Amino acid sequence: MSDLVPAHLDHRRVWRDFDYCYPVLSRRSRGLSLGVNLNPDKVCNFDCVYCEVDRLSPPVRRDVDVDQMGQELELLLDLAVSGGIYDIPPFDSALPGQRRLNDIAFSGDGEPTTAREFPGAVARAAALKGARDLDDVKLVLITDASRLQAPEVVQGLEILMANQGEIWAKLDAGTEAYYREICRSRVPFARILDNLLVAARRWGIVLQTLFLSWQGRGPDDRELGAYANRVQAILEQGGRINALQIYTVARPTPEPEARPLRRLQMDAIAANLRSRFPGLAIEVYYGPEEWA
Numbered sequence: 001m002s003d004l005v006p007a008h009l010d011h012r013r014v015w016r017d018f019d020y021c022y023p024v025l026s027r028r029s030r031g032l033s034l035g036v037n038l039n040p041d042k043v044c045n046f047d048c049v050y051c052e053v054d055r056l057s058p059p060v061r062r063d064v065d066v067d068q069m070g071q072e073l074e075l076l077l078d079l080a081v082s083g084g085i086y087d088i089p090p091f092d093s094a095l096p097g098q099r100r101l102n103d104i105a106f107s108g109d110g111e112p113t114t115a116r117e118f119p120g121a122v123a124r125a126a127a128l129k130g131a132r133d134l135d136d137v138k139l140v141l142i143t144d145a146s147r148l149q150a151p152e153v154v155q156g157l158e159i160l161m162a163n164q165g166e167i168w169a170k171l172d173a174g175t176e177a178y179y180r181e182i183c184r185s186r187v188p189f190a191r192i193l194d195n196l197l198v199a200a201r202r203w204g205i206v207l208q209t210l211f212l213s214w215q216g217r218g219p220d221d222r223e224l225g226a227y228a229n230r231v232q233a234i235l236e237q238g239g240r241i242n243a244l245q246i247y248t249v250a251r252p253t254p255e256p257e258a259r260p261l262r263r264l265q266m267d268a269i270a271a272n273l274r275s276r277f278p279g280l281a282i283e284v285y286y287g288p289e290e291w292a
């Protein structure tokens with residue numbers, strides 16, 4: 001992409017001595033995103049082959065302290081709103097149009113909704129945003145969709161959605177077998193599909209799908225057909241998909257066999273989906289071609 005700048009390649013979830021909050025320049029956010037990591041223990045209920053989290057080095061801490069999280073977020077909000085963050089590398093590489101705070105995103109080294117503190121953390125972020133009148137700034141949950149119907153998660157989602165919230169939910173497969181191969185989770189695939197449908201009906205979702213080359217091959221036609229059927233099933237049953245984001249591996253991961261699809265392959269998948277779902281907003285995010 002022509003607007004790709006060095007800061008897009010730097011998605012480290014560390015900022016100075018902070019334990020929970022970190023800024024990233026995000027292509028999908030089209031600007032600055034302030035991340036909130038509610039999984040400093042690096043535990044996830046998925047084990048995606050393409051996951052970027054370094055689970056070999058030990059976590060700095062395992063608990064979630066919502067007060068500290070709030071203080072960190074407050075400092076980052078001030079830096080973002082004042083523009084001071086764009087004097088600091090790598091954010092000084094952001095182009096003028098990218099120098100905007102798009103969102104506060106719950107997205108960390110694991111699945112945010114598995115943290116007991118999820119509802120309290122969402123409430124804190126919403127309060128900090130509200131106190132600064134940042135009505136244009138979204139609250140985003142980036143989720144593997146495994147817990148979208150758990151009562152305490154629904155409580156957090158109600159707060160999120162009342163404060164310019166968006167649910168960006170993952171669906172990486174159309175068949176149970178491919179889901180098991182790529183996401184390596186014990187959560188039943190049927191539960192993921194049911195959660196996606198319920199959330200899409202109630203609030204609307206952004207569906208996120210990572211297509212990749214895994215062990216030398218991308219998803220075959222059968223898998224892609226099954227995936228499209230899952231999308232169709234959500235729509236047919238009254239689910240709202242506000243956007244479908246398809247992307248590929250963008251940065252090196254601990255699994256060397258997880259590699260990006262080429263631009264042409266991504267374009268072919270997108271073209272197929274667009275012809276099947278003409279009314280759906282489909283966004284494509286490419287990976288580094290030289291590494292595919």
Ligand code: SF4
Pocket residue numbers: 044045046047048050051052053108109110111144
């Ligand atoms: S759901 Fe996210 S954090 Fe968990 S393994 Fe997959 S990519 Fe990593």
